[in-house]
Amino acid sequence: MEKLNHKAQTRQRILNEAAVVMRECGTEGIGVAALMKRAGLTHGGFYAHFASREALVEAVIEQMFVDSxxxxxxxxxxxxxxxxxxxxxxxYLSEHHRDTPGEGxxxxxxxxxxxxxxxxxRRLFSARRAGLRQRLVDTLNELNHPQAEAAATSMLAEMVGTVALARACPDEAEAREMLAVSRQSVKQRAGLESA
Incomplete structure (x- = not known):
């Protein structure tokens, strides 16, 4: 039992490290040898936990949505x-979220x-995205929004796109403005603020 528990803890440690790397550097940023070193483990131990790098990527996507x-x-x-x-x-559209991709x-x-x-x-990512969208739909339905499904789809797309663009923007003032404008736009679409 202790051996199984240790193996599960080691696998979780690898996933936690990989999730930070993948958020900060993308899927190409995950090299098995560097990841295992970062987790304080040997390269050879990787295959005791994951069948392949692709299996790791899928597990990390799942872990990142759980963390989120x-x-x-x-x-x-x-x-x-x-x-x-x-x-x-x-x-979601805060400077903190923009500035901490390893956590977001x-x-x-x-x-x-x-x-x-x-x-x-892609299927896993899409299923988790759909779950987040559905939470928006449910909240909009609680507010009796007349077009909850369509509004949730466009709100989620704008929020995700805005954070990605704000992270890529080298001009701090412009990035802050993107976040502020999008916060207002998304709230209007949700019926929280008048145009």
């Missing part, structure tokens, strides 16, 4: 849907790479 769900859990527990949506939008939502970090990954990784 946990980080945003405090907002999903807010009972008032208006306050919940305000908090989610404000925090995996979508802005990985969306541009997904088309180039194996089908199973």
């Amino acid at each position: 769900t946990q980080r945003f859990a405090e907002y999903t527990r807010i009972s008032d849907p208006t306050q919940r949506l305000h908090q989610l939008i404000d925090n 939502c995996p979508m802005p970090a990985l969306v541009s790479e997904m088309a180039h990954l194996p089908l199973e990784a």
Whole structure:
């Protein structure tokens, strides 16, 4: 039992390190030897936990969405849907989220790479994206939004795109402006603020 527990803990340590690297550097940033060294393990031990690099990428995508769900859990527990949506939008489109890709939502970090990954990784990413979208739909339905499905789709796309663009922008003032304009736009689309 202890050996199994140690193996599970070691696998989780590899996943945690890989999740940070993948958010910061993308899927190509994960080299097996460097990752294992970063986790304080030997290169040869990798295959005791993952059948291949592709299997690692899929497991890391899953782990990143689990981490993201946990980080945003405090907002999903807010009972008032208006306050919940305000908090989610404000925090997702914040400078802190932009500046901490190693901790944030995996979508802005990985969306541009997904088309180039194996089908199973794309399916997993798509399923987790759909889950996040559905949480937006559910909240918008609580607010009696007349077009919850369409609004959730465009809100999520804008939020993910804005964070990705703000991270890529070399001009700090312009990046802050992107986030601010998008916060207002997304809130208007959600029916939280008038145009």
